[in-house]
Structure formats: C-alpha cells, structure tokens
Amino acid sequence: MAGKFKMSRATYAAAIIILCGFGVAVTWLCTTKLERETPRLVLKKAIHSIGASCTLEAVASDEKSGLKRVWIAILQGGKEVTLFDQKFPSVGFFGGGSLRKQPVCIEIKPHELDLKDGEAVLRTRVWDHSWWGWMSGNRFYAEHNLVIDTKAPEIDVLTRNHYLNQGGAGLIIYRISESVAKSGVNVGKRFFPGSSGYFADPDIFIAFFAIPYDVGPDAQLYITATDLAGNTSRMGFSYHINRKRFKKDIINVPDAFLKRKMPEFEHFIGKEKSSAPLIDKFLTVNRDVRRLSNKTIVDTCKKSDPRLYWKGKFLRLPASARKAGFADYRLYRYRGDVIDKQVHMGVDLASTAHSAIPAANNGRVAFCDELGIYGKSVIIDHGFGLFSIYGHLSRIQVTRGQMVSKGDIIGFTGSTGLAGGDHLHFAMMIHNTFVNPVEWWDSNWIKHNVIDKLKVSKVS
Known part of the structure; x- marks a missing residue:
C-alpha cells in the first residue's frame, strides 16, 4: 500500500508539473503568438487632396508580433490602383516578425497611374505575424476620402x-x-x-x-x-x-560715447566679455545685437492683420530735421581706423529733446518694449504686411494690441539704445524687408502706387 501511495504521489506531482508547464505554454501562446493587438499605419500628414505630384509619407508599426505586410492603394470609379505592397518574412515558425516599424514614402503621380481628377479613396492595410485568426494575423484597415486635382490655379x-x-x-x-x-x-x-x-x-x-x-x-x-x-x-x-544710389557716411566712435553707452548693453554682451575693451564691446553690439534686433523686428512683422487700417500719407515727426537717410552705407571709425560697416535701415529725425511722437498712421501696436540697438521702441501694424517702427524713445505711451489713430502720441524721442543723441529712428517694413519711409510721406506716391490701383481693381 505504501508503495502504491508513493507512486500516486509521484504521479500526482508529475501531473501538476505537466499541467503547470501546459499552463505556461498556453499563457505564452496567448500572450505572444495569439496576441490581438492591432498593427497601425499613421500618415505623417493628413492627406485631403493629391496634385500633379504628391509625396505620401507614413509609418507602419506593430510592437508585439512584428509586421507581416503593408499595403496601400487608391480606389477611384471601381478601379483599385496599388501604390505600395510589401511583405516582411518571419524569423522561423515560432520567431514571429523581426520588423517592428517600417517607414513608407510613396511619390504619387496621378497621370502615370491613369487616375483622373475627382474624388477618390485612399485605402491602407497592415497585417502582423500573430497567430490570431487561424494564423492570418491581426489586421489594420483605414480609408481616407480625398480629391485628385492636377490642375494648377490660374x-x-x-x-x-x-x-x-x-x-x-x-x-x-x-x-x-x-x-x-x-x-x-x-x-x-x-x-x-x-x-x-x-x-x-x-x-x-x-x-x-x-x-x-x-x-x-x-x-x-x-x-x-x-x-x-x-x-x-x-x-x-x-x-x-x-x-537708386544711397549715401555713404562716416560715423566716428569717440571714447566718451563708449563709456556712456556700453553699460546699457552689458546684459547683451555677457559675463565672458565683461572685462573686454570698450571698443570690442561696441563691435559686439553693433554687429551681433544689431542682427538680433533686426530679427526681432522681422519676427514681429511676420504676422499682420488682413485689414487696411491706414489712410492717406504717413506723418513725419513734426518740426524735425533729417540726420541720416535710408540705406546709408556707414563706415565706423575709431581713433582714425575703420573698424566696422553697417547699413542704416531707416531715417533719423531730430527735433527738440523729448519731442512727442505721433503715430504715422492708423494701426495696431504690435510691439512696445526694449529692442536692442534701437532702445525703447514701438512697432505699429498698419495691415496687409505694412509696419512702421519708432526707435530710441525716452518713454513709451502705448500698450501692445492697442489701436491707434494717425497723430496719436505713442511716446517721446530720446537716446536709448545705440543713439548718440536725442532723435527718432523711423523705419518702415513690408513683411520681412525694410523699405524707404520717404515714399510713405509722399501723398502723390501713395495715390499713384496704392490708392488708384485699389480703386481701379475694385471697379473691375
């Protein structure tokens, strides 16, 4: 009896081990080979239309069983045109797929595929190496309605x-x-x-x-x-x-100017150059800070309201004299040597100290803050990409987003930034390019080049 009992215990233990092993095998089979996670295909950019030539980019992926097949086609009028069809073999019977992610890039030219202008459907399918579905694998399927349009606009x-x-x-x-x-x-x-x-x-x-x-x-x-x-x-x-020929000018840079102005730019210059000679600091400001200042202006002027706010000629600073012109080519001279060269992208106007500055025309204040070499500055958006810029102010009297009318006081002249004395740096910009402000002060130029064109086009 004891022997039979021992045999029964051994048989029972073996059965338990077999059952546990079978359970592990079933669990492995269900979680790996019979997994039910659907593969994916993601378009890098939503596609609503296809032109004469179009590049379709997508990424197919399956993190568990691996990719088995990726297929993309266009359906139009009952006709299906295959654009992409690629199979990816498994690594042995139990190994599954080795490829987890596959980028797809297809150049679509409708005329070469005999596709016509009009509605069509983009179809995408992906299979993985799962044993689910009697070893057919999990499947992804999606459709995207689109329009084929190969005609360029007139x-x-x-x-x-x-x-x-x-x-x-x-x-x-x-x-x-x-x-x-x-x-x-x-x-x-x-x-x-x-x-x-x-x-x-x-x-x-x-x-x-x-x-x-x-x-x-x-x-x-x-x-x-x-x-x-x-x-x-x-x-x-x-x-x-x-x-047009633009003026050449020589700007002398005295030591007194450097001692007075360079402390204003210490936060731009940085600690690593804090002990550098003043003239080296000046060159950093005149080159690097100038470039950053102009970049800020361009970035501000990238977005403009689609409205024509302004009316008539633009105002000039009252009772002012021109001290520098647009696109003046400047040579900077220090102790008799030319040390730098820059182009002046505005007009410098001088009147009495701290003169009130009128808005040149109607618009929305797009910027009002410190602006590198231009000091305290205001930028006004006049609509459809046209901006006016006011630099070296001693005080700003407007806020960002504020609507202003022609003649409203927006601030007062000063010598902030890289200015040698009290004046207004006035500039005009169209989207990304400085233009000569003199044209915008001329009512005849505005009439012939803007107003008359708008009137004639409106009639036609």
Whole structure:
C-alpha cells in the first residue's frame, strides 16, 4: 500500500508539473503568438487632396508580433490602383516578425497611374505575424476620402503698371481661379504673401511687396500660387525698377560715447566679455545685437492683420530735421581706423529733446518694449504686411494690441539704445524687408502706387 501511495504521489506531482508547464505554454501562446493587438499605419500628414505630384509619407508599426505586410492603394470609379505592397518574412515558425516599424514614402503621380481628377479613396492595410485568426494575423484597415486635382490655379493680374524704386515698395492685385494654400510675390529669393479680404470677392488678393535696397533693376519678379493639392503656378507681370544710389557716411566712435553707452548693453554682451575693451564691446553690439534686433523686428512683422487700417500719407515727426537717410552705407571709425560697416535701415529725425511722437498712421501696436540697438521702441501694424517702427524713445505711451489713430502720441524721442543723441529712428517694413519711409510721406506716391490701383481693381 505504501508503495502504491508513493507512486500516486509521484504521479500526482508529475501531473501538476505537466499541467503547470501546459499552463505556461498556453499563457505564452496567448500572450505572444495569439496576441490581438492591432498593427497601425499613421500618415505623417493628413492627406485631403493629391496634385500633379504628391509625396505620401507614413509609418507602419506593430510592437508585439512584428509586421507581416503593408499595403496601400487608391480606389477611384471601381478601379483599385496599388501604390505600395510589401511583405516582411518571419524569423522561423515560432520567431514571429523581426520588423517592428517600417517607414513608407510613396511619390504619387496621378497621370502615370491613369487616375483622373475627382474624388477618390485612399485605402491602407497592415497585417502582423500573430497567430490570431487561424494564423492570418491581426489586421489594420483605414480609408481616407480625398480629391485628385492636377490642375494648377490660374492667376489673373488686375494691376498693370508697376513702377518701383530700389529700396521701395509696390502693390499688386490679382485674381486666383480657386482656393489656395499660399500665394504672393517673389522678389528674387524673398517672398511677400498676398491676402484676400480687402475686396468682397474672396478670389481677389492684394500683396504689398518690397524691392530690397541691394536689389537692382535686373531682379526677377513674379507671382506664385499653390493650391490645396500642392499644384503651383507662376505668373510674371510688367514692372520697372529705378536704380537708386544711397549715401555713404562716416560715423566716428569717440571714447566718451563708449563709456556712456556700453553699460546699457552689458546684459547683451555677457559675463565672458565683461572685462573686454570698450571698443570690442561696441563691435559686439553693433554687429551681433544689431542682427538680433533686426530679427526681432522681422519676427514681429511676420504676422499682420488682413485689414487696411491706414489712410492717406504717413506723418513725419513734426518740426524735425533729417540726420541720416535710408540705406546709408556707414563706415565706423575709431581713433582714425575703420573698424566696422553697417547699413542704416531707416531715417533719423531730430527735433527738440523729448519731442512727442505721433503715430504715422492708423494701426495696431504690435510691439512696445526694449529692442536692442534701437532702445525703447514701438512697432505699429498698419495691415496687409505694412509696419512702421519708432526707435530710441525716452518713454513709451502705448500698450501692445492697442489701436491707434494717425497723430496719436505713442511716446517721446530720446537716446536709448545705440543713439548718440536725442532723435527718432523711423523705419518702415513690408513683411520681412525694410523699405524707404520717404515714399510713405509722399501723398502723390501713395495715390499713384496704392490708392488708384485699389480703386481701379475694385471697379473691375
């Protein structure tokens, strides 16, 4: 009896071990080979339309069993066109898939695939190496409705004569045949976006643009428009650029100026240069801080209200004399040696000390704060990419976001920043480029180059 009892205990223990092993095997099978986690395919960018040429980027993934197959196709009018179909083998019978993630990049050209303009469906499928579904694997499936549009937008230029000055501004008005993602004027490598909203017709755009001071009559100007499907068209227009010569000037940098001004810029210069000679600090300010200051202006002027706030010519600082002009080429001289060169991107106007500064025209205050070499400054957005800039103020009397009318006092002249004496640094900018303020003080220039164009285009 004792032997039989011992045998029964041994058999029982073996059975327990077998059952435990079987349980572990079943658990392993269910959690690994029979896992039910669905693979994924994520488009890097939502796709709503396909143009004449389109790049589709996606990432397929399955973190457990690994990828088995990725398939992408377009369905149109009952016809299915396969764009991508790739299989990924397993690592042995029990090994599963070795690939957990696969980027997909497809260039789609509808004409080469015999796809027509119109509605279509993008279909995506992904399988993994799970044994679920009688070893067919987990499956991902998604559909994306889209439109195939291979026709580029048509551009109709409504303004005819564009007489421009080197360093000056221009306005062009044009109509586009369809909704667009982006349109505007290209001046060399610079782009000036156009905006709808001024006219009741949403297909009519206006674009203020600039001819940089260092771009001459040979510059190439044209309009581009890119629709929602990515199709881009280009249209030239008639224009003439008058060459301008800008003044050269020599700025002497005395030691007294350095002793008085450099402490104001210690937080820009940094501790590592705190013991550097004053002239080295000046060069850091005149070069690096100037560049950062201008970048702040450009960044501020990237966003402009799609409204034409201003009316008539822009105001000049009353009873003031011009001390420096737009695009003056300046040589900086210290103890008889030329140490630096810069271009002055505004007009310096001097009146009595702490003179009241009127807003040059109606607009919204986009910036009012310290601005590097320009000291206390104000930037006003006049709408559709046009801005006025006021530098070296002793006191600011407006707040950011405040609406101002032409003639409202926004502050007082001073000598903050890299100014040698009390004056106003006045500048004008279109989107990303400084332009000559003198044009905007001229009522005749504004009439012929802006107002008349808006009136004629409105009638047409």
